[in-house]
Ligand SMILES: NC(=O)c1ccc[n+]([C@@H]2O[C@H](COP(=O)([O-])OP(=O)(O)OC[C@H]3O[C@@H](n4cnc5c(N)ncnc54)[C@H](O)[C@@H]3O)[C@@H](O)[C@H]2O)c1
């Protein structure tokens with residue numbers, strides 16, 4: 001695998017004293033030590049990863065830390081969403097502290113969104129906050145969870161209910177790591193990539209429509225463009241609204257109110273990955289908006305066709321649900337954290353590349369729309 005710095009692209013998340021760079025390109029794991037060293041107050045790192053990612057990428061990362069004169073420890077967590085709980089968090093904190101860390105120690109999250117979220121929250125809390133670097137290895141983590149500073153773990157009450165806004169010092173996105181990612185996980189991350197086109201960038205959607213095969217075939221140039229475009233948009237939105245107080249960052253939740261209801265109804269299980277739920281949620285949002293006369297039916301069809309071609313679910317039937325489940329889906333939507341005063345807030349499209357926040361979505365229309373699904 002040849003790697004040259006020239007193929008690496010850089011962008012900055014502008015957050016005043018919390019600003020940080022995102023590097024995107026091939027071969028970045030092998031160059032991580034050199035990228036991280038200048039940010040360190042103390043040449044000590046604790047790498048947190050999972051049992052699936054470690055055999056693929058941990059040795060290369062450790063070699064690069066060695067080459068940069070950085071001492072390091074590794075903590076390998078079990079893979080999967082179940083790791084993002086209080087029990088694993090408690091053990092992780094103990095293990096990190098047992099490494100003899102100081103305020104200047106750097107945490108490094110090497111893995112998908114699970115590793116990134118729990119490691120970020122650990123960084124936010126140990127010794128009242130130490131620096132951390134994200135090295136995301138799933139497409140979902142590369143285009144979404146590693147950027148923006150949301151860190152969290154789950155509790156029995158719900159997902160991501162305990163956490164902090166805590167920005168990393170650097171995000172290293174090595175597109176080569178996607179080579180080992182299962183096809184289904186790639187598709188789930190791809191749905192979040194499409195989301196950026198649908199919410200604010202019609203040209204990006206058109207490019208994805210034409211070039212998605214190159215993305216799936218992991219063509220480095222296409223991947224770098226898809227990830228950069230996604231991160232650039234997320235970085236811009238995060239810079240404008242770091243703590244999600246206004247509507248702008250909420251637009252990133254396009255497809256997610258439907259999506260969370262679908263995940264809840266399928267028990268947050270492997271039956272439906274988050275990105276798959278978002279794909280179906282985006283298709284439903286377009287169809288519902290078309291029903292309300294807010295968006296052209298042809299646009300809704302184009303979105304559905306695109307997601308279908310990507311082998312993502314676009315119908316309730318694709319995930320074993322039907323119109324008979326409308327009541328329960330709406331009940332879940334009523335519990336979504338974007339609900340204020342019991343009213344359902346939806347992000348709906350006006351066209352491909354433009355969405356808006358609809359507060360007080362017409363519940364009867366929503367029910368009739370979902371119930372009409374065979
Ligand atoms: N913080 C945020 O803003 C934010 C945004 C979106 C999602 N999330 C969170 O992200 C999590 C989901 O992230 P995810 O989809 O990356 O899941 P994940 O971290 O569970 O990774 C999916 C699977 O892929 C494996 N894997 C990771 N990289 C691999 C690679 N390169 N090759 C082979 N296998 C690999 C993992 O071990 C895991 O089994 C959820 O907990 C979600 O809440 C957070």
Ligand SMILES: [Zn+2]
Pocket residue numbers: 144192256274278
């Ligand atoms: Zn999402």
